[in-house]
Amino acid sequence: MTPRDRWEFCNDLVFCTNLARHFFTTMNLFEQTGSYVLLMSRVLRRPNRHSLFFKELVNEIQKVGFDSMGIVAIISVFMGMVVTIQTAYNIDSPLIPLSMVGFTARQSVILEFSPTIISLILAGKVGSSIASEIGTMRVTEQIDALEVMGINSANFLILPKVVAAVLFNPVLIIFSIGLSLLGGYFVALFTSLYTPGDYVTGLRFAFEGFTLFYALIKTVVFAFLITSVSAYQGYKIRGGALEVGRSSTTAVVHSSILIILFNLILTQLLLT
Amino acid sequence: MISAKHITKQFAGRSVLDDISLDFEPGYTNLIIGQSGSGKTVLMKCLVGLLEVDKGEIYYNNRLFSRMNAEERRPLRQELGMLFQGGALFDSMNVTQNVMFPLNMYTRWSRSEKLKRVQFCLDRVNLSHAGLLMPSELSGGMVKRVAIARAIALNPRYLFCDEPNSGLDPQTATLIDNLILEITREYNITTVINTHDMNSVLQIGDRVNFIYQGKLWWQGTKTNIMEPDNAELEQFLFSTELTRRLKK
Ligand SMILES: Nc1ncnc2c1ncn2[C@@H]1O[C@H](COP(=O)(O)OP(=O)(O)OP(=O)(O)O)[C@@H](O)[C@H]1O
Ligand SMILES: [Mg+2]
Numbered sequence: 001m002t003p004r005d006r007w008e009f010c011n012d013l014v015f016c017t018n019l020a021r022h023f024f025t026t027m028n029l030f031e032q033t034g035s036y037v038l039l040m041s042r043v044l045r046r047p048n049r050h051s052l053f054f055k056e057l058v059n060e061i062q063k064v065g066f067d068s069m070g071i072v073a074i075i076s077v078f079m080g081m082v083v084t085i086q087t088a089y090n091i092d093s094p095l096i097p098l099s100m101v102g103f104t105a106r107q108s109v110i111l112e113f114s115p116t117i118i119s120l121i122l123a124g125k126v127g128s129s130i131a132s133e134i135g136t137m138r139v140t141e142q143i144d145a146l147e148v149m150g151i152n153s154a155n156f157l158i159l160p161k162v163v164a165a166v167l168f169n170p171v172l173i174i175f176s177i178g179l180s181l182l183g184g185y186f187v188a189l190f191t192s193l194y195t196p197g198d199y200v201t202g203l204r205f206a207f208e209g210f211t212l213f214y215a216l217i218k219t220v221v222f223a224f225l226i227t228s229v230s231a232y233q234g235y236k237i238r239g240g241a242l243e244v245g246r247s248s249t250t251a252v253v254h255s256s257i258l259i260i261l262f263n264l265i266l267t268q269l270l271l272t
Numbered sequence: 273m274i275s276a277k278h279i280t281k282q283f284a285g286r287s288v289l290d291d292i293s294l295d296f297e298p299g300y301t302n303l304i305i306g307q308s309g310s311g312k313t314v315l316m317k318c319l320v321g322l323l324e325v326d327k328g329e330i331y332y333n334n335r336l337f338s339r340m341n342a343e344e345r346r347p348l349r350q351e352l353g354m355l356f357q358g359g360a361l362f363d364s365m366n367v368t369q370n371v372m373f374p375l376n377m378y379t380r381w382s383r384s385e386k387l388k389r390v391q392f393c394l395d396r397v398n399l400s401h402a403g404l405l406m407p408s409e410l411s412g413g414m415v416k417r418v419a420i421a422r423a424i425a426l427n428p429r430y431l432f433c434d435e436p437n438s439g440l441d442p443q444t445a446t447l448i449d450n451l452i453l454e455i456t457r458e459y460n461i462t463t464v465i466n467t468h469d470m471n472s473v474l475q476i477g478d479r480v481n482f483i484y485q486g487k488l489w490w491q492g493t494k495t496n497i498m499e500p501d502n503a504e505l506e507q508f509l510f511s512t513e514l515t516r517r518l519k520k
Contacts, residue, residue: 052376141360148320149374150349152342 036232042154043162043228056160064126064161064227065168069175071125072118076176079113080105080183088193098194102202105184107211114176115215116263119222122169123255127230130161131251134234135244143235158231162224169223170216177215214270221262226255273297274319274430274462279328281311281318288314290486291328298429298462301453301476305467306483307508312466313357315483316434319464320354321345332430350378353423355433359415361407367394367418368403374425393421397451413444420448424455431456431463437472445469449476470515473497482508 001009047053087104134157137143146153181203188196230251237243274296281289288311296302304312317323319330321337330338332348340348361370371390375381381389394400397417407415416436423431433452437445453476456463467473473480477494482505484490490505498519500506510516 049377136363140363141356141358142362144317144322145354145356145360145362147322148349148352148354149377150342150346151377 035236036229039154039158039232039235040228042152043158043231045152045155045159047155047159048151053160056156057164060160060164061168063129064164065172068122068125068172071121072172072176073179075118075121076114076179077183077186079117080109080180081187083108083113083180084184084187084199085191085193088187098198099202099205101194102184102199103205104202105199106181106203106207109177109180110211110215114173114180115218115222116259118173118176119169119219119226119259120256122172123222123226123230123259124252126165127226127251127255128248130227130230131234131248132244134158134231135237135247136234138235138237139240139244154235158228158235161231162227165223165227166220169219173215173219214266217270218263218266221266222259225258225262229255229258273333274464275329275331276315276319277329277331279315279318279330280326281314281323282326287486289318289325292483292486292488293328294481294488296462296464297479299457299460300478301456301463301465302479302481303465303467303473303477304481304483305473305508308468310483311486312468312483313434316432316464316466320352320432321349350374350426351429353426353428353431355416355419355423355431355436357434357438359407359419361410361415361418361422363407366404366406367399367410370407370418371421371425374422378426389425390421393425394418396424396455397421398447413440413448416440416448417451420451420455424459427459429461431461433463433465435466435468437467437469442471445471446475452476470509470512484508 084101084105087101088098091098091100134143137157143153143157146156185196185199188194188199230248233247233251233254234244237247276292276294276296279289279292280287292315304315306312314323318325325338328338329336332351335348337345337348361367362373365373368387368390371393372386375386375389379386390403391400394403397420399414399417399421402410402414402418407418410418420433420436423433431452436452437448440448449472452463452465455461465472465476474494474497477497480490480492480494480497481488482490482502484504490500490502492500497505497509500509510519
């Protein structure tokens with residue numbers, strides 16, 4: 001074997017192992033998707049006791065929803081201010097009216113910033129807490145205890161979280177859109193980049209209700225993804241406390257990637 | 273009565289339970305003893321349906337449990353209480369809510385009726401005043417006792433206890449053993465207990481089943497276990513200094 005042969009042989013070997021690795025990751029992806037779908041088929045059932053379900057739902061709206069309002073508010077206001085300042089900074093042609101700042105801010109906040117960015121933030125906050133909560137219940141046998149009592153643990157634990165997020169995240173997003181646009185208004189008040197009058201004119205220019213609808217559809221899909229994927233990560237744990245930590249990281253990573261992916265798919269479907 | 277017939281369970285080709293046939297009688301404490309890793313927990317999880325058996329049948333009073341689906345098992349599960357090795361209390365709920373949980377799920381009683389039942393169960397395990405504590409505020413022995421209270425809340429006909437007194441001091445362990453024995457006699461419950469505590473065996477071992485290498489190796493009672501006719505059991509029993517001295 002010449003050195004060159006050896007070099008090529010090594011390259012082939014690396015290529016083959018990479019191929020095998022990709023193959024197995026893909027198989028694992030199919031397997032995971034399969035068990036996720038199976039879990040969801042147990043989650044999406046009618047609850048046994050409606051009164052208990054509503055109690056849990058209210059609880060979860062508190063945990064998933066109201067407790068996120070602070071962080072959503074802060075991020076939204078600052079996001080709105082930055083977007084308008086950047087837009088104003090980029091408009092240097094006298095042919096473009098300054099009201100374009102309001103228009104641009106409105107479009108980008110409704111179409112992308114609020115639904116997607118806020119959902120990504122929520123994936124980090126809510127996703128990790130759901131995964132670790134359910135994961136802890138798994139390793140301390142609380143889920144087994146529910147099953148022994150004859151309770152569909154997947155439905156009992158996960159459905160209230162999913163429903164809470166699907167119902168309440170749109171409220172959060174509307175709240176975020178409002179605060180972002182208010183942020184832009186603050187910029188008008190406290191700087192001389194553009195006047196409040198320009199800004200409001202721009203906000204009202206050529207408004208289409210459909211963009212809001214598109215934002216809400218995205219939000220609902222993302223809310224479902226965040227809660228269900230994170231719950232799946234926690235639910236499937238086998239092992240101990242170490243696994244719980246790992247699953248909450250995986251929950252955030254996976255739900256973020258899925259948000260980005262579905263953002264593209266939904267945009268393609270709804271806006272073209 | 274619970275009957276297990278020819279149960280076999282494997283994990284990844286490794287046999288953990290191998291053709292085990294056992295009967296558990298009502299009104300008696302049925303002990304399962306064996307070394308750590310001998311398959312006691314797996315056997316109990318198969319009995320309650322948390323694990324599915326590979327082969328064999330499990331009957332609850334002649335109802336074929338092992339072939340039922342989740343929906344068919346639901347009514348039977350209301351008659352079944354289980355005490356997990358770690359307690360498995362719901363840690364988002366306080367003691368009262370934990371004990372009340374099965375009642376919320378399966379009864380249509382009023383709140384005051386449920387509270388009365390909860391108080392009765394808590395009194396039974398000597399925890400009358402712990403109702404408002406959270407699981408994180410309880411000691412190990414209290415966790416086990418609350419778990420017992422939760423397991424008996426619905427007046428079960430079958431009670432499963434996985435190492436009810438592991439990790440407890442001898443006095444508390446005895447207390448819990450006696451509690452389980454009393455409840456068993458009082459309500460004619462079919463009780464299955466996993467343990468490797470020799471003291472429990474001698475104290476409450478109405479029926480003792482020794483599992484060794486996945487097989488049912490020896491059956492007897494607390495009275496004849498001290499003169500075992502079986503080398504493996506003898507080795508298991510007299511592995512500690514205390515039991516060796518007792519034998520002498
Ligand atoms: N889910 C599982 N997957 C694979 N193997 C398992 C699983 N559960 C148990 N085992 C194996 O089965 C064997 C019996 O375990 P089991 O938990 O029943 O022991 P045990 O008798 O309860 O021990 P201990 O007294 O320590 O609780 C062990 O060797 C364990 O490795
Ligand atoms: Mg065990």
